[in-house]
Amino acid sequence: MQRSYLGLRIPEGMHDLLPEELALQERLEGNILTIFRSWSYQKIVTTSLEFGACVQQDPDGEDQLYKFFDRKGRILALRTEFTTPIARLVSTRLRGQELPLRLCYGEDVFRNSAARHREFRQVGVELVGSREGLADAEVIALAVEAIKSLGLKDFQINLGHMGIFLGLMKEAGIEQDMQAQLEDVLARKDMVGIEILVRESSLSEEWQQLLLRLPHLHGREEMLDEVLSWSGSPQIKAAVEGLRQVYRYLADFGVQDHVALDLGILRGFSYYTGVIFEGYVPGVGFPLVEGGRYDTLYADFGYPLAATGFALNLGSILGQFPPEPLANADVLVYGSDAQAVIRKCQVLRRQGKRVEMALDGLSAREAQELAARKNIPVLQGV
Numbered sequence: 001m002q003r004s005y006l007g008l009r010i011p012e013g014m015h016d017l018l019p020e021e022l023a024l025q026e027r028l029e030g031n032i033l034t035i036f037r038s039w040s041y042q043k044i045v046t047t048s049l050e051f052g053a054c055v056q057q058d059p060d061g062e063d064q065l066y067k068f069f070d071r072k073g074r075i076l077a078l079r080t081e082f083t084t085p086i087a088r089l090v091s092t093r094l095r096g097q098e099l100p101l102r103l104c105y106g107e108d109v110f111r112n113s114a115a116r117h118r119e120f121r122q123v124g125v126e127l128v129g130s131r132e133g134l135a136d137a138e139v140i141a142l143a144v145e146a147i148k149s150l151g152l153k154d155f156q157i158n159l160g161h162m163g164i165f166l167g168l169m170k171e172a173g174i175e176q177d178m179q180a181q182l183e184d185v186l187a188r189k190d191m192v193g194i195e196i197l198v199r200e201s202s203l204s205e206e207w208q209q210l211l212l213r214l215p216h217l218h219g220r221e222e223m224l225d226e227v228l229s230w231s232g233s234p235q236i237k238a239a240v241e242g243l244r245q246v247y248r249y250l251a252d253f254g255v256q257d258h259v260a261l262d263l264g265i266l267r268g269f270s271y272y273t274g275v276i277f278e279g280y281v282p283g284v285g286f287p288l289v290e291g292g293r294y295d296t297l298y299a300d301f302g303y304p305l306a307a308t309g310f311a312l313n314l315g316s317i318l319g320q321f322p323p324e325p326l327a328n329a330d331v332l333v334y335g336s337d338a339q340a341v342i343r344k345c346q347v348l349r350r351q352g353k354r355v356e357m358a359l360d361g362l363s364a365r366e367a368q369e370l371a372a373r374k375n376i377p378v379l380q381g382v
Contacts, residue, residue, distance in 0.1 A: 013111075013118025015315075024324035025121060029106045029314060031149040032123045039142055041104040041125050046085040048108075049076045054088050064111040078110035083271070083294065083309060086126050091301035099129030099305070108315070120315030124291070128298075131306040133242055136275040136293055137249035143279060143289045143310045144255040150321075155281045157289070158218070158262035159247065162272050163239030164227060165263070168214070171233050172207050186215060187266040215264030221247055223261055239274075246275055271297040275308070284317055327354065328375050334358035334367040335382040344382045 010016065017025065033043065052067065052075030066078040079085050082105050090101060106123040125142060127135050140157060147155050165186070169179045178201065185193035194215060198208050210230055217223055224240050231237075243261070250256040265278055271294040279289030291310025298305040330353045335341045338361075345357045356376060358367060364381060371379055 011118075013113075013115065015117075015119060020323045020326050021318060023326060024321055025314065025318055027324060028150055028318075028321070029121065029123055032146045032312065032314070033104065033106055035145050035149050036104040036125055036142070039102070039138070039145075041102040041142075043104050043106070044086070044089065045105065045107060046079065046082065046089055048078055048110075050079055050085055050088070051075065052077050055079065055084055064113045066110050066112045080111050081109055082107070082122060082124060082311060083126065083297065083307075086128075087297050087301055087307070090128055090305070091298060091303035095303055100135065101126075101128040103128065106314075117316045120313060122311045123314050124309060124311035126307060126309035128307040129305050130308075131295065133245045133275075134249055135306075136246045136308050137253060139291060139308050139310055140246070140259065140275075140277055141250060141253035141255045143277070143291060143312070144253075144258050146312055147279060147281070147289065152281055155258065155279060155288070157259045157277050157279045158265050159243070159259050159275065159277045160262050160265040161239045161243040161275055162266070162292070163242070163274060164236055165214070165266060167231070167233050167236035167239060168211070170235065171231055172203060172211075174201075174203075182211070183266050186264060189215070189264070191215065217263040218260060220261065223263075227263065243275060277310070279312075281317070281320075284320065286313075286316065288313060288317060328377075329356035330354045330376070331378045331380050332356050332358060332367060332371045332374070332376045333380045333382065334362040334364075334370075336361040337382060340382040344380060348380070 036043070049068075052065075055065065055077050056075075064080050068076045070076055086103060086105070090097075090103075094101060102125065104123075104125045106121065108119055109122050110119050112118065123146070125139060127139055140159065144157060165183075169182070174182070178197065181197055182194070184190075185197060195212065198211050201208070203211070217226070221244060224244055227240050228237065247256065247259065247261060250259050259277075265276060272292045273295045274293030276292030277289070278287040278291075281288050289310055289312050291308070293306070293308040295306040296304075298307060331348055333341055333345050333348065333355060335344075335358075341357060345355045348355045356374070358370065362370065364379075367379055367381065371377075
């Protein structure tokens with residue numbers, strides 16, 4: 001039966017990988033995972049399919065789910081990210097393990113959105129079981145090293161804190177609906193939307209000016225003193241000083257030059273509670289790295305633990321790199337005696353050679369021409 005038109009296509013946002021594309025992805029991912037392991041992170045793999053009860057807790061992310069039903073009528077969904085599945089795994093199979101846990105991963109995620117990439121490779125880490133600012137600094141420094149391992153130099157990490165925004169919302173008495181709208185426009189860096197929301201609100205002129213200033217607060221440590229001048233709120237003060245401490249730790253890690261403080265960033269998942277960050281490279285219109293602290297998520301799984309981490313969206317930037325040269329065979333084995341050809345190939349492979357076996361009874365001249373086309377350096381006739 002001949003395939004229909006759709007049978008020759010793939011769903012929007014999905015992709016196939018050709019050999020050279022896969023070789024590039026594997027090399028870059030391997031470089032990153034080598035860095036992770038050198039920082040004592042251990043790789044895990046979570047299932048691609050989760051029960052909806054696991055991943056549907058985030059109202060902002062539910063519409064991005066690819067959802068299915070199993071044979072018992074239960075909702076299943078492809079993972080959109082790894083933080084929640086790893087929280088489920090830690091709360092069950094790794095419950096009671098020595099803390100902190102340092103876990104890493106490299107697998108695909110799936111998002112049913114309007115974005116260009118709906119299936120892409122993520123490589124990342126989760127540091128579970130520590131509330132210390134040093135843990136935040138570790139994962140941010142590790143994100144910097146991961147980006148460097150890709151050969152990228154001109155990049156920047158923007159570092160903020162959810163507690164500052166939430167503290168301002170509380171002190172200004174902003175209702176939940178408006179707060180959600182502000183979170184949305186700030187996360188999308190929609191300056192026009194921010195202006196409209198703030199100007200149409202019933203907030204005082206002083207609060208309007210402050211909120212309009214927030215997305216433009218971008219720079220170095222002295223910027224935090226301005227925030228402290230706005231408010232004496234203990235929540236805001238604690239967030240500012242926590243952010244200051246993490247930023248100073250990054251100088252000790254030797255990565256502070258790649259980091260700028262930015263109070264206008266908000267993460268798209270609702271579980272973030274503290275330090276948050278995004279990493280950008282020129283020419284890419286979305287964050288290469290996304291991460292932060294989430295200290296309440298594990299309580300949803302009955303195992304309250306503090307945690308922080310990040311994901312690097314590797315699959316979304318493969319086009320920024322030149323194609324990976326494919327590894328050629330070391331030897332081409334040919335001859336008219338098929339059994340002899342097979343035996344010779346097996347011997348060479350046991351010696352560690354990469355061997356291509358000619359499937360036709362090639363002449364010496366034909367074998368030479370084939371080897372030249374495939375750039376195989378050695379011919380072995382039998």
